[in-house]
Amino acid sequence: MEWFKSLNWAAVIEWLNTFVTDLSPLLAAVGVPEEYRPLAAFGILYLGITVVVLLFALLLLKIFRKPKQPEPGVEPAGGEVDDFFKAEESATVESGPVVESEEEPEPEKTAELDPTQGLFERFKRGLSMTQSSLVGRVDSLLRGRAVIDEDLIEELEEILITADLGMSTTQQLIKSIEASQEKGELVSPDQVRQLLMAELKKILAFDSKPLDVASASPFVIMVIGVNGVGKTTTIGKLANQFAQSGKKVILGAGDTFRAAAAEQLQIWADRAEVEMICHTEGADPGAVAFDAAKAAVARKADILLLDTAGRLHTKVNLMEELKKIRRVLDREIPGAPHEVLLVLDATTGQNALTQAKLFNQAVPLDGIALTKLDGTAKGGIVVAIAAEMQVPVRFIGIGEQLEDLRPFDAEMFVSVLFDSNQSD
Numbered sequence: 001m002e003w004f005k006s007l008n009w010a011a012v013i014e015w016l017n018t019f020v021t022d023l024s025p026l027l028a029a030v031g032v033p034e035e036y037r038p039l040a041a042f043g044i045l046y047l048g049i050t051v052v053v054l055l056f057a058l059l060l061l062k063i064f065r066k067p068k069q070p071e072p073g074v075e076p077a078g079g080e081v082d083d084f085f086k087a088e089e090s091a092t093v094e095s096g097p098v099v100e101s102e103e104e105p106e107p108e109k110t111a112e113l114d115p116t117q118g119l120f121e122r123f124k125r126g127l128s129m130t131q132s133s134l135v136g137r138v139d140s141l142l143r144g145r146a147v148i149d150e151d152l153i154e155e156l157e158e159i160l161i162t163a164d165l166g167m168s169t170t171q172q173l174i175k176s177i178e179a180s181q182e183k184g185e186l187v188s189p190d191q192v193r194q195l196l197m198a199e200l201k202k203i204l205a206f207d208s209k210p211l212d213v214a215s216a217s218p219f220v221i222m223v224i225g226v227n228g229v230g231k232t233t234t235i236g237k238l239a240n241q242f243a244q245s246g247k248k249v250i251l252g253a254g255d256t257f258r259a260a261a262a263e264q265l266q267i268w269a270d271r272a273e274v275e276m277i278c279h280t281e282g283a284d285p286g287a288v289a290f291d292a293a294k295a296a297v298a299r300k301a302d303i304l305l306l307d308t309a310g311r312l313h314t315k316v317n318l319m320e321e322l323k324k325i326r327r328v329l330d331r332e333i334p335g336a337p338h339e340v341l342l343v344l345d346a347t348t349g350q351n352a353l354t355q356a357k358l359f360n361q362a363v364p365l366d367g368i369a370l371t372k373l374d375g376t377a378k379g380g381i382v383v384a385i386a387a388e389m390q391v392p393v394r395f396i397g398i399g400e401q402l403e404d405l406r407p408f409d410a411e412m413f414v415s416v417l418f419d420s421n422q423s424d
């Protein structure tokens, strides 16, 4: 209360007096009687202060509610390196201790999904978190809104960004919504929903080389990605699916860096009843690639799936090693690898996109397998990757069961997300 007592009250009264005197001619002009002018002047002062305070509070609210927006386009080199390692850590944390999982990779036992469920139902269950974070929020926004105005579009933009669609994809979607709105084509909220659905399908349907394993024999798939994203699991699931369809498959244990990596792959090889080529821990992965390629040719295999390390001493070492493996494969089987498949963990969101850009610089990518979509609300990253990289998402992992690695179907992906009869 000291500050209150120390106020110069004479100056305050003097200022108020001047304020009333200055305002008097204006009040007189609008017909306020003389005896009410001081009261009217105080009223105006009070209103003015209230408006200023309210505006200030609104400004603060807007600043603090602003969502974190990822940088559009390619990030600066420093950021890339940080993101790369952050992604590795995040992948390791989210997928739990890899060593533990490799000792007991019993996906059938841990699975919760009912194998009798239809394909669409399994997709729906696997993508339910993404569905609620993206379309669920869009639906809540549109519900009860009669007009499509700027506020609504702004809120929609925020939802798309936070669902990991990425800055440039979001801008692309918002632009087409604004264009349709200007043309007067958007009058009901349901039309916004329909437009979003159509635009997402358009973004995902770009021209790309299909994965045709019959186009070469042996068809060599080199599987790359940072540690913990699900490379070995994806190879195991693919080996099983190819073997089931009557293909002769050979696995190459190219991750010689991590202890027990080959043992983990061996479990998958045994399960799929396919042969695996491996060397000892610490051996040259180029030598593994060489032997695996030779074996695949000698045994007339249809498909060679080569595992690689996800972590070396440095990122540069990793990229150089991948380039070397690629050269070795090409020397032994001209044209190989026919598919460089990058495995990304969907739970890492935008970091997955950063990883894709980095790997693509070292070994040009042919396709992407996006795992762990079942455990994340960040499935919008599928759209960001397709739009920004123009590299096709070949497979998505929607659970830990063998059959939960699915060929990616853009039409079904969007239909599942926008299906209004969500089971949960």
Ligand SMILES: Nc1nc2c(ncn2[C@@H]2O[C@H](COP(=O)(O)OP(=O)(O)OP(=O)(O)O)[C@@H](O)[C@H]2O)c(=O)[nH]1
Binding pocket: 095, 096, 098, 101, 225, 226, 227, 228, 229, 230, 231, 232, 233, 234, 255, 258, 261, 309, 310, 311, 343, 370, 371, 372, 373, 374, 375, 396, 397, 398, 399, 400, 404
């Ligand atoms: N929920 C879920 N988990 C998955 C999926 N794909 C892989 N995983 C799990 O992710 C963990 C890591 O998988 P790994 O195959 O060992 O990953 P990696 O990329 O080979 O890892 P490193 O060998 O350390 O480089 C395991 O616990 C897998 O069961 C998926 O689609 N959904």
Ligand SMILES: [Mg+2]
Binding pocket: 231, 232, 233, 255, 261, 307
């Ligand atoms: Mg592995």
